[in-house]
Amino acid sequence: MSAKKFTILIIPEGSHRVRRFNLRRGLLGTVLCFGLLFMVGVSLLAFDYFRVNFDRKELVRLQTQASAQQKELRRLAVRLADLRQEMVVLAQNDAKVRVMAKLAKPKADAMNGVGGPPEEDVSAGFSELQQQIDQMVRAIDLRRESQEEIQGFLNDQRSLLAAKPQGMPVKGWVTSAFGVRRDPFNGARKMHEGVDIASRTGTPVFATADGIVTQAETVSGYGKLVVVDHGYGFKTYYGHNSKLFVKVGQRVKRGEKVAAVGNTGRSTGPHVHYEVRRNGVPLNPRKYL
Ligand SMILES: [Zn+2]
Numbered sequence: 001m002s003a004k005k006f007t008i009l010i011i012p013e014g015s016h017r018v019r020r021f022n023l024r025r026g027l028l029g030t031v032l033c034f035g036l037l038f039m040v041g042v043s044l045l046a047f048d049y050f051r052v053n054f055d056r057k058e059l060v061r062l063q064t065q066a067s068a069q070q071k072e073l074r075r076l077a078v079r080l081a082d083l084r085q086e087m088v089v090l091a092q093n094d095a096k097v098r099v100m101a102k103l104a105k106p107k108a109d110a111m112n113g114v115g116g117p118p119e120e121d122v123s124a125g126f127s128e129l130q131q132q133i134d135q136m137v138r139a140i141d142l143r144r145e146s147q148e149e150i151q152g153f154l155n156d157q158r159s160l161l162a163a164k165p166q167g168m169p170v171k172g173w174v175t176s177a178f179g180v181r182r183d184p185f186n187g188a189r190k191m192h193e194g195v196d197i198a199s200r201t202g203t204p205v206f207a208t209a210d211g212i213v214t215q216a217e218t219v220s221g222y223g224k225l226v227v228v229d230h231g232y233g234f235k236t237y238y239g240h241n242s243k244l245f246v247k248v249g250q251r252v253k254r255g256e257k258v259a260a261v262g263n264t265g266r267s268t269g270p271h272v273h274y275e276v277r278r279n280g281v282p283l284n285p286r287k288y289l
Pocket residue numbers: 176192194195196272273274
């Protein structure tokens with residue numbers, strides 16, 4: 001295209017008149033350029049229009065979502081406030097039990113002094129919510145520790161109760177009390193370290209607390225003797241039996257038959273010589289009968 005001028009012929013159909021336009025090359029270039037710019041402009045406008053339209057829809061969708069999340073957040077905050085209230089009640093109960101059990105106060109309690117109505121501004125942000133959840137987790141841990149301690153204490157109490165001698169080891173009547181007395185054999189004043197309970201030969205003798213048999217043999221003076229270790233320093237002795245029904249190392253329950261009444265050893269008639277010792281020291285069994 002090295003020509004300087006162009007001719008455009010327009011020939012309408014069914015007519016002999018031909019229209020003719022002469023164009024210079026420079027003008028043609030200018031026209032083509034404007035045409036192109038116009039097309040680009042229209043395209044950009046159209047693109048922008050669609051984009052704005054799309055953005056608006058997206059905005060509406062996001063707004064709806066945000067409002068739903070806000071609602072959910074508020075619901076969670078209220079639920080959390082309820083949980084905090086429950087934890088406060090638990091902490092108070094826990095404290096009461098600890099007072100009754102004479103246990104030390106629990107460590108700094110996250111729930112102490114917390115309470116009251118849930119805060120007005122429930123739309124508190126996520127970070128605050130997170131903080132409250134962390135606090136709750138700490139409070140739950142503390143509660144769990146405290147409960148375990150109380151449980152352990154109760155278990156100990158239960159075993160202490162089971163370990164403490166209680167009641168008569170045999171059906172019968174006390175014929176000789178604990179304390180200094182005249183020896184029935186030689187009349188000398190001597191400490192009597194237990195009580196004597198008279199009963200018919202063969203009457204069952206029962207352990208007065210849970211424990212483990214540590215002796216079941218004939219011992220000089222005691223005759224056929226059973227000793228039961230109950231823990232917590234408690235031991236009980238059952239002497240002068242005719243028969244022994246337990247072996248060393250055997251676990252026995254309170255009320256379990258361990259022997260039969262007899263007259264073995266240093267005895268003047270069928271009876272049980274019953275001793276209660278704590279940490280080796282003979283106690284007056286009357287307190288435990
Ligand atoms: Zn005695």
